[in-house]
Amino acid sequence: MNISTDPAIWTQAICILAVYTYLYKDNPIWRLAETVYLALATTYWFVFYFFTYIQPAIVDKAIGEGEWHYFLAVILGLMIFFRYIPSVAWLARYPMSFWVGYGTGYILSFEPAVWLTQITSTFLALNSIQNILIFIGVLSTLTYFFFTLAKENPVVGGVAEVGKWYIMIALGSAFGNTVLYRWNLFVARANTLLFDWLGVGQA
Amino acid sequence: MRKEGPMIVTVLSSLVVLFSNYFFLGQQWGLTDRLDYWFNISYGIALALGFVNLTIIHWKYVQRRREGWVYSVILLLVMYGYLLLGIVEQHTGPTFSWIYDNMMTVLGAAVFSLLAFLISSAAYRAFRIRTKEATILLVCAIFILLARAPIGDAIWSRWSYWGNEWFMGVLNTAGYRGILLGAYVGAFAVALRILLGLERAHLGGTGTQ
Amino acid sequence: MMWFLAQEEAKPVLGLFVEGTIVDIIVVLLLGILIWVMVSRARTGRPIPEIKKIAGLEAIDEAIGRATEMGRPVTFIPGILSVSNAQTLAAFGVASHVARQCARYDTRLLVLTCDPLPYAVLEEITRQSYLEEGRPDAFNPDDVRFLSAEQFAFASAVIGVYERERPAANIMIGAFYAESMIFAETASFQGMISIGGTAHTHQLPFFVAACDYALIGEEIYAASAYLSKEPVLYGTVVGQDILKILVWIIILIGGIVATVNPETTFGKLFEF
Amino acid sequence: MERLMKIDRRIIYLLGAAIVFLTMLYPLGLPVAISDLARQTYNEVENLPDDAVVILSPMYDSGAMGELNPMFVALFRHCAERGYKIIIVNTQWVQGPQIVHKFATEIAEEYGYVYGEDWINLGSKPGAAIFLQTAVKDFWEACIEDFNGQPVESYPIMQLVPKVTAEYVDACLVLNCGTPGAPEWLAYVCQPEGIKLVIGEIQMSVPESMPYVQSGQYAGMIAGSRGCAEYEQLIGHPGQALKAQDTMSAIALMVTLFIILGNIGYLATRKK
Numbered sequence: 023m024n025i026s027t028d029p030a031i032w033t034q035a036i037c038i039l040a041v042y043t044y045l046y047k048d049n050p051i052w053r054l055a056e057t058v059y060l061a062l063a064t065t066y067w068f069v070f071y072f073f074t075y076i077q078p079a080i081v082d083k084a085i086g087e088g089e090w091h092y093f094l095a096v097i098l099g100l101m102i103f104f105r106y107i108p109s110v111a112w113l114a115r116y117p118m119s120f121w122v123g124y125g126t127g128y129i130l131s132f133e134p135a136v137w138l139t140q141i142t143s144t145f146l147a148l149n150s151i152q153n154i155l156i157f158i159g160v161l162s163t164l165t166y167f168f169f170t171l172a173k174e175n176p177v178v179g180g181v182a183e184v185g186k187w188y189i190m191i192a193l194g195s196a197f198g199n200t201v202l203y204r205w206n207l208f209v210a211r212a213n214t215l216l217f218d219w220l221g222v223g224q225a
Numbered sequence: 226m227r228k229e230g231p232m233i234v235t236v237l238s239s240l241v242v243l244f245s246n247y248f249f250l251g252q253q254w255g256l257t258d259r260l261d262y263w264f265n266i267s268y269g270i271a272l273a274l275g276f277v278n279l280t281i282i283h284w285k286y287v288q289r290r291r292e293g294w295v296y297s298v299i300l301l302l303v304m305y306g307y308l309l310l311g312i313v314e315q316h317t318g319p320t321f322s323w324i325y326d327n328m329m330t331v332l333g334a335a336v337f338s339l340l341a342f343l344i345s346s347a348a349y350r351a352f353r354i355r356t357k358e359a360t361i362l363l364v365c366a367i368f369i370l371l372a373r374a375p376i377g378d379a380i381w382s383r384w385s386y387w388g389n390e391w392f393m394g395v396l397n398t399a400g401y402r403g404i405l406l407g408a409y410v411g412a413f414a415v416a417l418r419i420l421l422g423l424e425r426a427h428l429g430g431t432g433t434q
Numbered sequence: 435m436m437w438f439l440a441q442e443e444a445k446p447v448l449g450l451f452v453e454g455t456i457v458d459i460i461v462v463l464l465l466g467i468l469i470w471v472m473v474s475r476a477r478t479g480r481p482i483p484e485i486k487k488i489a490g491l492e493a494i495d496e497a498i499g500r501a502t503e504m505g506r507p508v509t510f511i512p513g514i515l516s517v518s519n520a521q522t523l524a525a526f527g528v529a530s531h532v533a534r535q536c537a538r539y540d541t542r543l544l545v546l547t548c549d550p551l552p553y554a555v556l557e558e559i560t561r562q563s564y565l566e567e568g569r570p571d572a573f574n575p576d577d578v579r580f581l582s583a584e585q586f587a588f589a590s591a592v593i594g595v596y597e598r599e600r601p602a603a604n605i606m607i608g609a610f611y612a613e614s615m616i617f618a619e620t621a622s623f624q625g626m627i628s629i630g631g632t633a634h635t636h637q638l639p640f641f642v643a644a645c646d647y648a649l650i651g652e653e654i655y656a657a658s659a660y661l662s663k664e665p666v667l668y669g670t671v672v673g674q675d676i677l678k679i680l681v682w683i684i685i686l687i688g689g690i691v692a693t694v695n696p697e698t699t700f701g702k703l704f705e706f
Numbered sequence: 707m708e709r710l711m712k713i714d715r716r717i718i719y720l721l722g723a724a725i726v727f728l729t730m731l732y733p734l735g736l737p738v739a740i741s742d743l744a745r746q747t748y749n750e751v752e753n754l755p756d757d758a759v760v761i762l763s764p765m766y767d768s769g770a771m772g773e774l775n776p777m778f779v780a781l782f783r784h785c786a787e788r789g790y791k792i793i794i795v796n797t798q799w800v801q802g803p804q805i806v807h808k809f810a811t812e813i814a815e816e817y818g819y820v821y822g823e824d825w826i827n828l829g830s831k832p833g834a835a836i837f838l839q840t841a842v843k844d845f846w847e848a849c850i851e852d853f854n855g856q857p858v859e860s861y862p863i864m865q866l867v868p869k870v871t872a873e874y875v876d877a878c879l880v881l882n883c884g885t886p887g888a889p890e891w892l893a894y895v896c897q898p899e900g901i902k903l904v905i906g907e908i909q910m911s912v913p914e915s916m917p918y919v920q921s922g923q924y925a926g927m928i929a930g931s932r933g934c935a936e937y938e939q940l941i942g943h944p945g946q947a948l949k950a951q952d953t954m955s956a957i958a959l960m961v962t963l964f965i966i967l968g969n970i971g972y973l974a975t976r977k978k
Contacts, residue, residue: 037327037328038335041336042335042339045716046716048590053296055332055336056586058300058303059332059333060279061303061304062307062329063801064276064279065307065308066311068276068308069311070316070830073315074853075266076269076270079266079269091263092266095263095265095266099269099270099271103277106277115227116230119234119235120235122235122419123236123238123239124242124260124264125836126242126419126420127241127243130242130420132839133413134413135898136409136897136923138457138705140406140409141684141688142701142704143922144402145685145691145692145701147692147693148693149693152391152395155395156398159395159396159400160399160402162403163403164678164681169652169672169675170486171486173486186358187361188396188399189403189404190362190642191362194361194364194365194369194639195365195366195392196635196913196914197370197640198365198368198369198370199912200344200909202374202909202932203931206909206930207334207337207772208722208726209772209950210334210338210772210775210946211335211772216727216730243462246452246455247451249450258843261839261843262840262847262848266832268833269832315855326808329801330767330801333769333801334768334769334771345718345960347615347616347640347644348964349713349967349968350622350623350711352969353643356646362639362643363643363965366643367965371959374951375739375951376736377958378736379736379955385739389741394920397916398920402920407674408633410465410678410681411633413465414465414469414670417462417465417466418666418670423469423666636910636911
């Protein structure tokens with residue numbers, strides 16, 4: 023054991039332990055940690071984008087290089103804050119509708135290609151067990167999500183039932199992987215506590 | 226102009242994007258080149274909305290002395306204190322980064338690692354083979370759990386092969402592809418509803434929260 | 435298959451489209467037309483393909499019935515995202531059904547929300563449902579609650595409600611994240627009947643394994659359309675369904691063609 | 707039997723923590739078999755041309771860094787060893803570039819990599835999918851400044867990449883933990899531009915990403931911590947992920963045991 027004397031490590035350890043008090047029960051220390059995290063994360067986001075993106079766009083591009091059209095973007099962005107002034111709150115809908123509409127256009131322009139590749143890569147030659155299993159699985163899972171065909175129909179119902187099995191296997195595999203993922207995150211924190219802070223196993 | 230205006234902007238902006246990406250002429254004109262920057266910059270500015278929203282919500286909590294308002298005071302103090310530091314030092318400043326490295330990322334990571342404990346007790350207390358579906362799910366979950374950790378191979382040398390190549394690579398791939406194909410259609414449908422003016426939920430979100 | 439071939443020839447002739455986007459445009463147009471037609475037919479009451487009953491919905495009525503017998507409340511949680519999320523909108527459709535059932539059987543309904551906007555909407559939906567069932571007096575605005583905007587604080591608050599109010603049925607439909615597991619676990623441990631539904635596949639395992647009934651993925655949209663009969667939602671689900679059936683047929687053909695002739699260029703047709 | 711179902715949750719928590727600490731202090735060193743997928747992923751990165759330019763995108767924040775930091779380290783090291791030019795940039799996940807900056811700096815020093823010539827950290831940019839499309843059209847204009855607030859045009863490495871297209875960029879390596887993430891890189895950059903996409907995926911979302919690996923849309927995938935442990939072995943630099951595997955074994959056993967215990971208790975009490 024060789025406990026750290028670095029204030030940074032101590033801060034980290036205290037933060038971690040404060041969060042883990044939640045496991046005993048909901049308590050003021052945990053709520054304090056959660057509050058501080060939320061506050062820091064929100065502010066960091068704001069400060070980082072301001073200095074690396076917004077400020078350069080305004081100062082360097084719009085003013086510096088005289089690309090006036092950047093101002094329009096800035097004004098558009100600022101319009102969202104009209105929502106806090108009831109009499110002109112409706113103006114805030116304009117930037118929102120621009121973002122939503124624009125994003126929608128992009129989804130419809132680019133996502134179908136990805137989706138089509140998912141379809142065409144299911145055009146498998148049914149000459150191996152793997153291919154047959156994938157082929158059956160995709161079709162039956164898709165059948166499970168047909169809502170206008172009656173599941174009482176034995177053919178549709180039967181295929182959908184197979185689809186349900188595939189879905190359960192997929193979800194089971196999601197669960198197994200999720201358990202390990204969550205524990206991995208804890209291992210990383212335990213590393214900090216055990217090796218950085220307590221200095222276990224160090225000379 | 227209050228209802229129709231935003232609707233027109235929504236439909237027009239998505240049509241411009243579609244035209245520029247699908248039509249040869251649209252691509253040549255490059256209509257979206259400049260709009261893209263507008264989107265990125267205006268969107269970046271609007272991300273400050275989270276900051277402002279949080280301020281307003283918690284300011285109200287403090288005013289009304291709502292249960293737990295002390296935390297709201299702390300939240301506001303930390304937010305504005307850190308902001309002040311950020312303005313003075315910028316994001317690369319030593320104290321600003323120190324707080325970032327030693328408090329913020331650590332807190333974030335610790336909060337998410339809590340789930341390791343919660344998921345394990347949930348697995349024990351709630352995962353019951355009460356239905357046929359749940360039984361298949363649990364059997365697969367255990368099989369994959371042991372296949373993804375080296376212990377599976379230690380028990381039976383082919384465990385990770387069957388787990389990775391067959392369960393994950395074949396059965397799981399097929400199941401997820403079926404789900405994905407449907408989910409993409411769902412996403413297109415929502416996008417088309419917006420484009421056709423059938424969906425207005427995004428315009429309803431005005432006024433203070 | 436003629437239309438694929440027709441497009442293949444049309445592209446160089448017209449010179450109108452960007453390379454490799456023809457099939458994408460067809461898909462977008464087709465789905466757009468399907469949705470438009472189905473929605474307008476649903477609005478004017480003309481016949482369109484029907485959405486078949488979904489098993490999870492019977493479970494909802496059964497759960498409310500059980501709560502009524504036991505004289506304990508029902509809880510409803512619409513996920514943790516705001517109204518811009520499609521899953522939250524689907525939750526509204528189900529909420530209105532749940533509220534009506536509760537009003538009809540005189541069972542107490544607790545609606546727990548994590549975002550101010552769904553909170554406001556759900557209060558209105560619940561009030562309206564009680565009114566339509568002729569029980570406006572039974573509606574208690576304090577039973578629709580905004581607990582916290584922060585995920586884990588919300589989770590803790592919900593657990594608090596579970597422990598204090600001891601509901602008999604727990605209905606969770608919407609966009610859930612890690613809290614899904616906490617809710618499902620507590621509900622199961624307290625012996626509630628729970629019904630969970632989300633389109634977040636990463637949270638579905640918890641709902642399937644720990645709830646008595648789970649609505650899987652797209653089922654929540656169909657359930658909501660089925661219950662609310664809201665034309666836009668209904669028409670969209672039906673339109674999507676037709677496209678999915680088409681995809682099913684195309685995949686089947688693709689598989690058969692690839693098996694018969696492994697050298698086939700059938701899949702290439704979709705790259706135009 | 708009743709008691710089997712009522713082990714206090716805190717006992718499970720303590721046991722879990724104890725297992726983690728013990729296996730970290732006294733590792734068993736069980737061998738980690740290397741899967742075909744890991745080998746394929748390794749080869750995809752290894753076989754890029756010697757003067758390749760790669761974009762390494764840490765699309766995550768502190769929540770996922772426990773698993774994705776080791777992947778970043780492994781990928782950065784592999785690229786540095788092969789002598790590729792490395793550009794770090796992401797969108798929307800504002801914490802990512804700052805989290806990886808110190809690892810990148812350390813490894814860069816080890817390999818004599820010069821900032822601005824051999825590697826660069828452009829930071830995080832707002833805009834998600836639309837930022838990615840902007841980068842395809844004009845990378846400099848899309849990024850404006852790097853992590854240190856210098857105009858991107860002033861760096862030699864950026865002279866190599868005026869646009870994110872197949873002509874200038876050989877591969878995108880995306881560390882994925884949510885939305886926006888690898889699916890956005892695929893749809894808006896890699897598939898339309900024909901750039902190779904290799905991803906590092908959190909273990910939780912590996913099942914979800916498998917269909918994209920099968921279709922070849924993801925040329926390779928580091929599949930969670932296990933995949934990263936395999937990758938670390940392939941590049942000959944065992945790191946954090948490999949160390950964690952023994953703990954994972956013990957945890958997998960523990961959780962399996964508890965699930966079985968709980969269900970034995972359930973079956974026994976149900977029969978009564």
